Amino acid sequence: MTFPISRRRFLATTSATLAAVSLPQLSIAGATRHSLTVGTRTLDINGRAATAFGLENAAGGQGLILDPGERFRVTLTNALNQDTMIHWHGQIPPNDQDGVPDAPMPALRPGETRDYDFAPLAGTHWMHSHFPVQEMQLLAAPLIVRSQADITADRQEVVMILQDFAFASPDDLMANIEHGPGHGAMDHGAMGHGAMDHGGMAGMNGMEMDLNDIDFDAYLANDRTLADPEVVRVERGGRVKLRIINAASATVFWIDTGAIEGRLVAVDGHAVVPLSGRRFGFAMGQRLDIELDLPAGEGAWPILALREGERERTGIILATAGAQVSRVPELGDAAVSAFDYDLAQEASLQNATALPERAVASSEMVMLGGTMSPYRWTINDRVWGEHVPIQARSGQRVELMFHNMSMMAHPMHLHGHVFQVVGVGGHNIGTPRRINGALRDTVHIPPMSMVTIAFDAGEAARWMLHCHHMPHLITGMMTELVVSA
Numbered sequence: 400m401t402f403p404i405s406r407r408r409f410l411a412t413t414s415a416t417l418a419a420v421s422l423p424q425l426s427i428a429g430a431t432r433h434s435l436t437v438g439t440r441t442l443d444i445n446g447r448a449a450t451a452f453g454l455e456n457a458a459g460g461q462g463l464i465l466d467p468g469e470r471f472r473v474t475l476t477n478a479l480n481q482d483t484m485i486h487w488h489g490q491i492p493p494n495d496q497d498g499v500p501d502a503p504m505p506a507l508r509p510g511e512t513r514d515y516d517f518a519p520l521a522g523t524h525w526m527h528s529h530f531p532v533q534e535m536q537l538l539a540a541p542l543i544v545r546s547q548a549d550i551t552a553d554r555q556e557v558v559m560i561l562q563d564f565a566f567a568s569p570d571d572l573m574a575n576i577e578h579g580p581g582h583g584a585m586d587h588g589a590m591g592h593g594a595m596d597h598g599g600m601a602g603m604n605g606m607e608m609d610l611n612d613i614d615f616d617a618y619l620a621n622d623r624t625l626a627d628p629e630v631v632r633v634e635r636g637g638r639v640k641l642r643i644i645n646a647a648s649a650t651v652f653w654i655d656t657g658a659i660e661g662r663l664v665a666v667d668g669h670a671v672v673p674l675s676g677r678r679f680g681f682a683m684g685q686r687l688d689i690e691l692d693l694p695a696g697e698g699a700w701p702i703l704a705l706r707e708g709e710r711e712r713t714g715i716i717l718a719t720a721g722a723q724v725s726r727v728p729e730l731g732d733a734a735v736s737a738f739d740y741d742l743a744q745e746a747s748l749q750n751a752t753a754l755p756e757r758a759v760a761s762s763e764m765v766m767l768g769g770t771m772s773p774y775r776w777t778i779n780d781r782v783w784g785e786h787v788p789i790q791a792r793s794g795q796r797v798e799l800m801f802h803n804m805s806m807m808a809h810p811m812h813l814h815g816h817v818f819q820v821v822g823v824g825g826h827n828i829g830t831p832r833r834i835n836g837a838l839r840d841t842v843h844i845p846p847m848s849m850v851t852i853a854f855d856a857g858e859a860a861r862w863m864l865h866c867h868h869m870p871h872l873i874t875g876m877m878t879e880l881v882v883s884a
């Protein structure tokens with residue numbers, strides 16, 4: 400998934416299947432209507448054919464890249480034999496284009512077509528089904544909106560979308576989580592948690608946490624594993640901007656830039672004060688933009704995504720035309736740590752543009768809870784359907800203090816808003832403190848910790864607030880922010 404920019408010659412790639420995202424079309428800004436079709440596709444997962452969902456554009460690739468100033472004018476077609484609904488994650492469309500079934504628009508029936516038209520936010524975003532079981536079957540794709548600065552910068556942009564894949568159906572995966580392998584085992588103590596691998600890991604001061612509910616069959620970067628990774632051709636001494644999307648249903652990753660030190664320049668599509676490093680983590684729903692300055696000579700540089708708490712990894716390879724590309728094993732030497740159990744990364748992020756100063760009109764605690772057995776995840780002790788909506792008034796400054804009282808982390812996504820992370824605290828963090836943190840749409844709350852977000856309530860409408868861990872969402876971890884006029 401690479402595309403050229405105006406000041407660079409076209410960079411050829413080695414694989415015929417690389418054009419996963421369409422090349423930006425030359426167009427008068429706003430005049431083009433794009434088409435996206437939700438359908439099925441066949442992937443090769445380590446030599447075994449797999450059927451997955453996808454979001455195909457007119458050029459035959461997945462997802463969409465928009466030019467600066469271009470409107471999001473899309474005709475979406477449901478070519479599945481079941482209902483679907485696509486959410487434009489990271490965008491703030493009018494509420495009736497937000498893409499949540501029956502909130503307020505009904506899902507698209509098989510064969511149905513629907514038009515979308517709104518002014519998009521620039522940055523690295525994505526699109527996915529708001530039916531969790533469809534997202535678990537890879538119904539997700541990049542949604543990249545380039546800025547004028549992207550056009551003038553002399554750097555190659557490389558999109559990397561990460562997903563977790565299982566041959567088993569989502570229903571079987573859920574049955575395994577809830578009841579153990581074979582669905583019938585009642586003895587959770589002896590049988591463990593079925594598909595769960597007991598990814599428990601001690602934090603810095605010994606606190607146990609549960610990391611991974613499902614052992615997937617494969618971890619994908621741009622639809623491929625490290626057995627046959629995408630090789631992206633890069634120029635010697637060139638600058639690369641990685642646009643990385645965690646579209647996995649239940650996997651937190653560390654991005655490892657290996658030999659090259661990276662600069663984290665944006666999260667969730669919003670600029671941060673650049674942060675240097677070789678390893679940055681992110682949870683489901685989140686995005687990382689990382690700039691790399693390549694060495695002057697020939698070379699091949701794997702950009703890896705490491706599954707937190709485990710040895711599995713995936714990734715792509717950046718390689719100059721003459722470089723030897725060697726095989727990167729799919730298992731690392733040792734398990735990597737849990738991501739951000741002490742909020743060290745989140746607390747080190749600083750927005751490039753803060754929210755305007757404004758008095759806080761409403762401040763609310765949001766308790767995140769749940770248990771592995773029974774497998775049930777809650778917001779304010781309630782599941783979706785029994786939830787009590789959070790209220791706000793349009794234009795008012797709202798603060799939500801997430802308190803995670805459970806042993807799993809929860810990436811919390813708020814629809815229709817960009818928020819700022821303004822506070823961290825908790826078991827591994829210490830006394831709550833204010834920070835001038837990142838602008839985001841999805842924030843990761845580790846076990847026994849708290850994170851405070853601030854935002855100005857937007858359009859008067861019902862906006863979803865939910866955990867982006869799909870099995871958590873399936874069991875009910877969603878509520879609403881109801882904004883009144």
Ligand SMILES: [Cu+2]
Nearest residue numbers: 809866868871
């Ligand atoms: Cu969760």
